Amino acid sequence: GNSVTQMEGPVTLSEEAFLTINCTYTATGYPSLFWYVQYPGEGLQLLLKATKADDKGSNKGFEATYRKETTSFHLEKGSVQVSDSAVYFCALSDRSASKIIFGSGTRLSIRP
Amino acid sequence: GAGVSQSPSNKVTEKGKDVELRCDPISGHTALYWYRQSLGQGLEFLIYFQGNSAPDKSGLPSDRFSAERTGGSVSTLTIQRTQQEDSAVYLCASSLGGGLSDSLFFGSGTQLSVL
Numbered sequence: 500g501n502s503v504t505q506m507e508g509p510v511t512l513s514e515e516a517f518l519t520i521n522c523t524y525t526a527t528g529y530p531s532l533f534w535y536v537q538y539p540g541e542g543l544q545l546l547l548k549a550t551k552a553d554d555k556g557s558n559k560g561f562e563a564t565y566r567k568e569t570t571s572f573h574l575e576k577g578s579v580q581v582s583d584s585a586v587y588f589c590a591l592s593d594r595s596a597s598k599i600i601f602g603s604g605t606r607l608s609i610r611p
Numbered sequence: 612g613a614g615v616s617q618s619p620s621n622k623v624t625e626k627g628k629d630v631e632l633r634c635d636p637i638s639g640h641t642a643l644y645w646y647r648q649s650l651g652q653g654l655e656f657l658i659y660f661q662g663n664s665a666p667d668k669s670g671l672p673s674d675r676f677s678a679e680r681t682g683g684s685v686s687t688l689t690i691q692r693t694q695q696e697d698s699a700v701y702l703c704a705s706s707l708g709g710g711l712s713d714s715l716f717f718g719s720g721t722q723l724s725v726l
Contacts, residue, residue: 548712
């Protein structure tokens, strides 16, 4: 079946470091891909999305490119801030059914 | 309302009791989802409602779990004869049209603890 695999955390970086959180997927057809973020004490919210191959989603300095050839949607940011500390979830829309499938989440901590 | 509202925010219950969790989606959103997030785990899909269509119940873990959505708006997730392994955060989300590129808007969740 369809699935999402993302790198395990926790990931700890210093402020201004470069961030990559890996996400790969297995899906039939052409899913849409998402990154959701959960800040401490807050609910899950959409960070960015891409709906077709080679699309790049971007928001708040984060980017992810939908790579069909490698079935990946890695999240990147050039210079992280303490305020980026959160749990990040990669997700895909399952076009063969109705559900959105989430990865297990990656906890990111940024040191000042 | 302005966002997805869930109640209660916390629920502590004894093993074997029934519980009801409520979700009030964003006004006008036709799609509603329930997920479960256990400690250190990802989001586990439970059930999906879209308009007047029959719900997708494929994620419900056992027949102790059920959900309904009245009038295409408020939804209630019911867990009968709760077990300790039911302890988790139960998240509700809604989206505008249920299209698979639509973004989900999540509530803050209900933390369920079964003693």
